[in-house]
Amino acid sequence: METQMNNKLLEALQGNFPGKILQAETPYGFLTIEIPPADNVEIVSWLQNHEKWDMNFMTDLCGIHYPENEGKEIGVVYHLHSFKNNLRMRIKAFMPKDKAEIQTMTGLFAAANWMERETYDFYGIQFTGHPDLRRILNVDNMDYFPMLKEYALEDETRTDKTDKFFGR
Amino acid sequence: MTIRNGGQLVSTETIDGEIATLNLGPTHPATHGVFQNVMKVDGERIISAEPTIGYIHRAFEKIAERRPYAQITPLTDRMNYCSSPINNMGWHMTVEKLIGAELPKRVEYMRVIIMELARIADHLVCNSVIGVDTGALTGFTYMFQEREKIYDMYEEVCGARLTTNIGRIGGFERDFNPTFIKKLKAWLKEFPAKFEEFDRLLCRNRIFMDRVIKAGPISGERALSYGFTGPNLRAAGVDYDVRVMSPYSSYGDFEFDIPVGRDGDTYDRFVVRQEEIRQSLRIIHQALDNLPEGSYHADVPEFYLPDKQEVYTSMEALIYHFKIVMGETPVPAGEVYHSVEGANGELGFYMVSDGGRTPYRLHFRRPCFIYYQAYPEMVKGSVLSDAILTMSSMNVIAGELDA
Numbered sequence: 001m002e003t004q005m006n007n008k009l010l011e012a013l014q015g016n017f018p019g020k021i022l023q024a025e026t027p028y029g030f031l032t033i034e035i036p037p038a039d040n041v042e043i044v045s046w047l048q049n050h051e052k053w054d055m056n057f058m059t060d061l062c063g064i065h066y067p068e069n070e071g072k073e074i075g076v077v078y079h080l081h082s083f084k085n086n087l088r089m090r091i092k093a094f095m096p097k098d099k100a101e102i103q104t105m106t107g108l109f110a111a112a113n114w115m116e117r118e119t120y121d122f123y124g125i126q127f128t129g130h131p132d133l134r135r136i137l138n139v140d141n142m143d144y145f146p147m148l149k150e151y152a153l154e155d156e157t158r159t160d161k162t163d164k165f166f167g168r
Numbered sequence: 169m170t171i172r173n174g175g176q177l178v179s180t181e182t183i184d185g186e187i188a189t190l191n192l193g194p195t196h197p198a199t200h201g202v203f204q205n206v207m208k209v210d211g212e213r214i215i216s217a218e219p220t221i222g223y224i225h226r227a228f229e230k231i232a233e234r235r236p237y238a239q240i241t242p243l244t245d246r247m248n249y250c251s252s253p254i255n256n257m258g259w260h261m262t263v264e265k266l267i268g269a270e271l272p273k274r275v276e277y278m279r280v281i282i283m284e285l286a287r288i289a290d291h292l293v294c295n296s297v298i299g300v301d302t303g304a305l306t307g308f309t310y311m312f313q314e315r316e317k318i319y320d321m322y323e324e325v326c327g328a329r330l331t332t333n334i335g336r337i338g339g340f341e342r343d344f345n346p347t348f349i350k351k352l353k354a355w356l357k358e359f360p361a362k363f364e365e366f367d368r369l370l371c372r373n374r375i376f377m378d379r380v381i382k383a384g385p386i387s388g389e390r391a392l393s394y395g396f397t398g399p400n401l402r403a404a405g406v407d408y409d410v411r412v413m414s415p416y417s418s419y420g421d422f423e424f425d426i427p428v429g430r431d432g433d434t435y436d437r438f439v440v441r442q443e444e445i446r447q448s449l450r451i452i453h454q455a456l457d458n459l460p461e462g463s464y465h466a467d468v469p470e471f472y473l474p475d476k477q478e479v480y481t482s483m484e485a486l487i488y489h490f491k492i493v494m495g496e497t498p499v500p501a502g503e504v505y506h507s508v509e510g511a512n513g514e515l516g517f518y519m520v521s522d523g524g525r526t527p528y529r530l531h532f533r534r535p536c537f538i539y540y541q542a543y544p545e546m547v548k549g550s551v552l553s554d555a556i557l558t559m560s561s562m563n564v565i566a567g568e569l570d571a
Contacts (some may be wrong), residue, residue, distance in 0.1 A: 027502050028265060057408075058395055059507075060516055062531040079505060079518065079533075083406075086413050090505070111395030114541040122229075137222035137570060146230060153234045 005087050006031040009053060017043060030090055037076075037093040041103045044091065047080060048108055055080040058105065059088065061115035063123035066094075067149045073097040074123055078105070095125070104130040122147035187215060190552075194223050198556045200297060201566035205543075205555075212551045217544040221537075225570040232530040236495025237263050237471075238337060240530070245331035247534060248568040251290035251511040252332045253282045253322065258508035261416055262517040263337045266504045267471060274462040275339040276418040277455045281352070282325065282334060283417070283508075284448040284455075289318040290511030291399070291441040291448075294563040298438050299370055301560050302379045307366045314362060317355050324348035338472035339465025352456065360449065367442055377435060384546045384558025385433035394545075395538040398513025400562055403440045404432030410509040417508075422454045434554075434561040470497045495525040512536055512563055536568040 006026050013033065014021050020043065023034040035043055047055040060079035067073055072094035081088045093102060104127040105112035116127045117136040124145035127133055135142065144151065193204035202223040208215040228243045235243070244255035257279050264271065292315050296308035319329040324347050326334040335341070370376045386396070391404040401408055409426045411419040427443035429436030465472050473492055474485035491497050501523040507516035516533030539562065546562075547555040 028504050030503075030505055032503070057392060059514065060505075060518060060531065060533040062518060062529075064520065064529050077518070077531075079516070083408060083413075088414075088505070090503075109395065110390070110393040111538050111541070114537065115395075118537075135222075137225040139222075146227070153230055 002029050002087075005085060006089075009087065009089065012050075012053070013043070013047075016046065030088060032090040032092065034092045034094065037095050037102045040076075040078075040091070040093050041105065041108065044078065044080070044105060045108050047089075052085075053082055053087075054084045055082045055089070057081040057083060058109040058111050058115075061105065061112055061119060063119040063125055063147065064092075065123060065147065065149050069094065071096045074100040074125060076102055076119065076125060100124060101126045101128055103128055106130055121145070124148070186210065192555075194220075198301065200560060201564065201569075203559065203564065203566065203569075207552075207555070209552065212553075214547050214550055214552060214555055217547050217555065219540065219543055221540070222570055224566055228571045229530055229532065232527055234526055236525050237499070237527070238492065239495070240527070241335075241337075242331065242333050244532075245333055246567050247532065247571060248290070248510060248512060248515070248536070248565045249330060250293050250563075250565055251286035252330065253286040253334045254508060254510045255515060256332060256334050257283055257417070258506065258510070258515050258517060260335055260337050261508065262504060262506040262519055263471070263499075264466070265506050266502060266519065266521060267337075267468065267499055269338055269466045269468045269471070271339065271466045272462045272464075273418065273460040275464060275466065277459050278340060278344060278464065279335065279417045280419065280422070280455045281452050281459075282322075284451045285318050285321060285352075287511050288445050288448050289315045290563070291445050294511075294560070295370075295438055295441050295445075296366070297560050298380065298434065298557065299376075301557050302376055304370060304373075304376065307369050310362060311366055314355075314359055317351070317359075321348055321351050321355070324351060336465065336472060338468045339463070341473075343464040349456075352452075356449065356453065356456075360446075363445065371439065371442060380434040380438060380557060380561070382431070383434040383554040384550065384561065385431050386542060386546050387432060390542070390545070391432060391539075394542040396513065396542070397535050397539070398510065399440045399444060400432075400437055400539055401513065402427060403429035403436035405430050410507050410514050414507065416506070421458075422451045424448075424451050434557050437561040497525070498523060507533065510535060512565065512568065513539065532571055534568045534571055536564050537571070540564050540569055 010024050020035055020039050021033050025032050047053050059081045062077050064075040064077055074097050075092050075094045078091040104116060114136060116130055119125050120133055121135045121138050122145060187208055187210050190207045190209050192207055193199050194202045204220040205217045207217045232240050232243060241256050241259055244259045245252040247255050292311045296311040299307040322332050323329055324345055326332050386404055388405040391401050392406060405428055407426050407428045424447040427440045429440050469488050474488055478485035479489045499521055501521055503520040505516060505518045507514045513535030515535060518531040519527050520529040522528040547558050
């Protein structure tokens, strides 16, 4: 049942936005698509206003950083939920680190306001059109974006601890 | 006169025409946590409120990127510390989903009992504090005794009271002991009468009703747009409950109702929580009566610590013990989202694993953080004392807000 819905939704998306669904998979039954960052608002508002799919709820919005993916280091992950179909989906958009800019979702979901501020706070992603893009959890005069992978959790000058054997 | 309509200021008639700035918080006795609001007030009327959050931000998401899976559970405790067991179990279920663990029915029922107890404890705190903020301290003192009893029960299961770290990935660290069952049964017998007394004290009390009806309302549509979940969303008339929409931990086996409000004001939030406590009791009764026999943990030796006695006597157990403690168990790479119905709403865990010993990325969908941003809109145009009530009835928990 769920798989069928996922496939139908994916087909509808691919039909409406040819070439814009860069990747699609369903890890653990959760439809996940990758879209170009420039088209995020267009695709999400189509999903939100579509009579059948009706993705009326933004569950979550967060950032992610893959330092190895050149040109696509910084990502934004949206989780949408359609109450009508009880269907969830995940949308990702990746951007280069030196130009991490994406349109804001605040026009579609009021909930995106603080979630985007949080994402900006941690990853430095610029949400263009956001009404009030400031840091939210960290102090205002912080001069870096702490969730980026280059900032190790522990003090890097320490020599008594090595990660050689036990991973990150 | 100023008439409020869905939190919007309709008339802009002023009280004394002078606008003052009021700094409410971060440590104000009326805010029950570290919340700061810079409010512009005209007399007692609030013109705008600007919340500042992050005072107890502890960077859990960053810390989690360096911790083995089992060591992340204590971090989740400290999010919504009024109902830590729900956070713990939501996290366990997320990892279990990732590794594909099959749980015995008994574990799922045990979890349901603990999670519903936690929900009751959380709602009791919230609702009795609404009483305190309206000037009725008595109910609070009695309901806190009941919360203590729930904490005593946690203590029988896991040894801790507030930050519980209850359960393990794959089940529970030990089975329910007879004392727990005894305490639970005794409590189930005596609690409803006391609770109904508390309910009679406030629910149809004219003074209380006049005080909370129409305080801090939000429409269902706005609530959805703001990402409300849990009792606050249901108070606004939307019947969304994760336990029903995406059942986890055998919630599909139980019969319970989802109370729904209409106006989304403080009174509706109060009544919805009251009714949810009754429904939680119903669920606990069903789970306890039908508690299946079987093991209290899943058969996942790579993730579930073996008995200490076995560690000393069996080679495999020793190896697994070492690997689990050192965090050297390989997990599948992948990404998973799991959500549970926390006491405040949909508590989600979005985890990306690259197969390493720690999550590559872990994001907590914290219901408080998401719905607290509606606060300025909800209190705009209301009086200051209503703003205090609105905040306590939204049940914003500082730990969950800031993570």
